[in-house]
Amino acid sequence: MLAIIGGSGLTTLSNLDVAHREIIRTPYGEPSGAIVIGRIGGQPAMFLPRHGYGHTIAPHKVNYRANLWALRQRGATGVISVASVGGIRSDLQPGEIVIPDQIIDYTWGRQSTYYEAVGIPVTHVDFTEPYDPELRRRIVAAAAALSIPAKVGGVYAATQGPRLETAAEINRFERDGADLVGMTGMPEAVLARELGLPYAAINVIANHAAGRGNSANGIHFESLEHVLREAMGEVRALIEKLVGSPDSCPPMGMAG
Ligand code: HPA
Numbered sequence: 001m002l003a004i005i006g007g008s009g010l011t012t013l014s015n016l017d018v019a020h021r022e023i024i025r026t027p028y029g030e031p032s033g034a035i036v037i038g039r040i041g042g043q044p045a046m047f048l049p050r051h052g053y054g055h056t057i058a059p060h061k062v063n064y065r066a067n068l069w070a071l072r073q074r075g076a077t078g079v080i081s082v083a084s085v086g087g088i089r090s091d092l093q094p095g096e097i098v099i100p101d102q103i104i105d106y107t108w109g110r111q112s113t114y115y116e117a118v119g120i121p122v123t124h125v126d127f128t129e130p131y132d133p134e135l136r137r138r139i140v141a142a143a144a145a146l147s148i149p150a151k152v153g154g155v156y157a158a159t160q161g162p163r164l165e166t167a168a169e170i171n172r173f174e175r176d177g178a179d180l181v182g183m184t185g186m187p188e189a190v191l192a193r194e195l196g197l198p199y200a201a202i203n204v205i206a207n208h209a210a211g212r213g214n215s216a217n218g219i220h221f222e223s224l225e226h227v228l229r230e231a232m233g234e235v236r237a238l239i240e241k242l243v244g245s246p247d248s249c250p251p252m253g254m255a256g
Contacts, residue, residue, distance in 0.1 A: 013036070018038040030063060064191050087212070098154045098205065099200070102130060113187070113194060135199065
């Protein structure tokens with residue numbers, strides 16, 4: 001069963017027919033909220049809002065370990081992360097959907113591994129490809145089937161937040177090779193990997209990153225909400241298609 005973790009702009013999944021909600025306790029504390037379990041387009045799926053139901057949990061305060069643990073505990077076989085981001089690359093416009101393929105992690109002080117308890121052997125997971133290629137292929141195929149012009153590939157810079165970046169920080173991220181910037185992609189992706197859960201992301205460009213495009217002189221929050229509302233409609237459709245085509249997509253040679 002696919003699990004969807006929703007970020008800013010996607011705190012509920014209106015196309016999820018809710019069967020029930022479950023509060024899962026974990027050895028790592030409380031997840032962001034109850035897991036909503038139900039069906040999307042007739043297929044089983046579950047949903048968890050990353051920032052809590054009242055959108056009150058800041059990116060650096062999200063209990064990523066509890067969230068991923070709870071989803072796996074409840075039977076998730078894959079996780080789709082939905083998150084809004086700032087666009088660094090000049091072709092990325094507000095409202096566009098990106099399926100990233102790489103991550104640079106600039107976060108700090110977050111609990112980013114399950115392998116740190118006393119007596120547990122040190123374990124180094126492979127993270128060369130941070131997103132699951134097959135799950136990415138399925139997202140790309142679903143977007144193509146719906147004629148949603150998602151951009152395939154991109155380097156996600158994970159920042160600490162909750163403040164937005166300075167223009168100089170964005171310039172540095174670009175020099176490092178980043179295309180988009182968000183606050184929640186890590187350690188979520190690596191914790192999923194540690195649990196053996198296939199994980200991929202659907203990112204929605206909410207704004208030009210600081211110092212870029214129409215954010216040259218500051219980021220205008222008034223326009224963000226509208227952009228996200230529009231784009232999340234597409235994301236819901238994309239998720240419905242994805243959940244409705246379980247594992248059966250033919251391999252796509254050029255999916256990236
Ligand atoms: N920076 C970091 N995170 C974000 C942004 C941004 O510009 N927009 C949406 N999430």
